[in-house]
Amino acid sequence: GLRRELMPKHVAVIMDGNRRWAWSRGLMPQAGYLAGAGALKVVVDLCRKWGIHVLTVFAFSSDNWLRPKVEVDFLMGLLESVLKDEVASMSRKGIRLSVIGDVSKLPQSLREFITQCENTTKNNSRFNLVIAINYSGKYDIVQACQSIARKVKDGVVEPEEINEFMINNELGTNLMPFPYPDLLIRTSGEVRVSNFFLWQLAYTELYFTDTLWPDFGEDELLRALHVFQRRVRRYGV
Numbered sequence: 001g002l003r004r005e006l007m008p009k010h011v012a013v014i015m016d017g018n019r020r021w022a023w024s025r026g027l028m029p030q031a032g033y034l035a036g037a038g039a040l041k042v043v044v045d046l047c048r049k050w051g052i053h054v055l056t057v058f059a060f061s062s063d064n065w066l067r068p069k070v071e072v073d074f075l076m077g078l079l080e081s082v083l084k085d086e087v088a089s090m091s092r093k094g095i096r097l098s099v100i101g102d103v104s105k106l107p108q109s110l111r112e113f114i115t116q117c118e119n120t121t122k123n124n125s126r127f128n129l130v131i132a133i134n135y136s137g138k139y140d141i142v143q144a145c146q147s148i149a150r151k152v153k154d155g156v157v158e159p160e161e162i163n164e165f166m167i168n169n170e171l172g173t174n175l176m177p178f179p180y181p182d183l184l185i186r187t188s189g190e191v192r193v194s195n196f197f198l199w200q201l202a203y204t205e206l207y208f209t210d211t212l213w214p215d216f217g218e219d220e221l222l223r224a225l226h227v228f229q230r231r232v233r234r235y236g237v
């Protein structure tokens with residue numbers, strides 16, 4: 001069985017396969033996104049139940065802007081309504097919500113609600129839910145480099161002083177406990193990282209399942225956690 005002391009501290013999820021799930025049921029893509037939002041709520045509570053500290057979910061990548069406008073608009077509205085519907089229960093459950101990604105490109109109303117949710121929950125410390133919205137792993141590293149380059153230009157930092165800790169501190173994940181995911185789960189059979197976390201995945205155990213995200217529930221999560229606990233993590237040693 002699962003051992004609590006071997007639980008991952010930080011699980012990251014690429015929630016993929018929502019439209020295929022809808023299509024296989026003769027439904028619209030929007031129904032798949034809605035079902036995906038439901039799966040997310042279930043998985044958040046399961047992670048809390050199993051003593052995982054941080055759950056990061058890839059909810060919208062910078063590539064997703066290329067989707068049909070009707071789908072992008074629906075996803076933006078869905079993200080806002082999920083935050084609206086869940087902020088009270090997140091506060092009650094001690095869940096801190098953080099959003100990573102370039103929020104400047106999001107609709108004004110969603111951006112305002114993200115700020116509100118982050119402020120309302122910023123003192124919660126029992127569980128961290130991180131939602132990556134308009135996130136790009138490459139851009140995260142680019143903006144970190146830009147920030148450090150400004151410090152070098154201002155004479156605050158010498159080039160020789162730049163090290164991985166300095167870079168860690170400039171990435172979108174700098175404020176969370178356990179910034180490096182121990183386990184990355186990707187659903188729907190795709191086996192790629194798709195410009196999600198790049199730097200942060202240096203030692204992450206990668207787990208792929210054919211299950212479509214809306215069907216990813218307790219059985220699937222437990223299966224992923226058993227596989228994780230069976231893998232001896234060597235960190236290259």
Ligand SMILES: CC(C)CCOP(=O)(O)OP(=O)(O)O
Nearest residue numbers: 015016017018019020059060
């Ligand atoms: C926006 C993102 C979380 C949606 C992931 O599911 P998806 O739309 O990529 O679904 P498909 O891979 O089945 O097209």
Ligand SMILES: [Mg+2]
Nearest residue numbers: 016017018188
């Ligand atoms: Mg997909």
